Amino acid sequence: MPEDLSEDLRARLRGSGYRLTAQRELILGAVERLRHATPDEVYAEVCSHQSAVNISTVYRTLEVLEELGLVRHTHLSDRAPTYHAVTGHTHFHLKCRNCGRVDSVDPEVVRPFVETLRAERGFVADVGHLTVFGECEECPT
Known part of the structure; x- marks a missing residue:
């Protein structure tokens, strides 16, 4: 350390x-x-x-x-x-349901979504706790 x-x-x-x-x-x-x-x-x-x-x-x-x-x-x-x-950057995660791959993504990617939640719902999202599940481009659909 x-x-x-x-x-x-x-x-x-x-x-x-x-x-x-x-x-x-x-x-x-x-x-x-x-x-x-x-x-x-x-x-x-x-x-x-x-x-x-x-x-x-x-x-x-x-x-x-x-x-x-x-x-x-x-x-x-x-x-x-x-x-x-948390020594690295703040990020959220993408998790492939097929292969299990996990990618870290910069929160700027979802900034428009987060701003919309705040403006329209008065909700402050904890993006660092967010995981989006789906399929990565390398897995067959």
């Missing part, structure tokens, strides 16, 4: 009454490496580096990291949420 992120993580955790543990650092590192991962996938990645963590610790830590604004989750299936680090 980059040193500046580690310091930012320490400061955010301390400010919320938590401390930076090796397990929290490993879990955030796993989310960053995997880019988009379910808690089970994060657990498997962490266990490949350290075996002294249990799945409930992964779930609790992901919740804490999300409260602190270090990770976000979205729903790329009807199962467990998928987490991604």
Whole structure:
């Protein structure tokens, strides 16, 4: 994990009454490496580096990291949420129902839609939580 992120993580955790543990650092590192991962996938990645963590610790830590604004989750299936680090750009997801491919898309693509929702409905959309399901151009129709 980059040193500046580690310091930012320490400061955010301390400010919320938590401390930076090796397990929290490993879990955030796993989310960053995997880019988009379910808690089970994060657990498997962490266990490949350290075996002294249990799945409930992964779930609790992901919740804490999300409260602190270090990770976000979205729903790329009807199962467990998928987490991604917020160190990159804000984005939404396209998920192919056929091959399972997930693409990250800049929110500017849906800006007109978001502005229409705000103007006509008084609704502020959380685009970073958005997943659009469909078929990618590489899959046969």
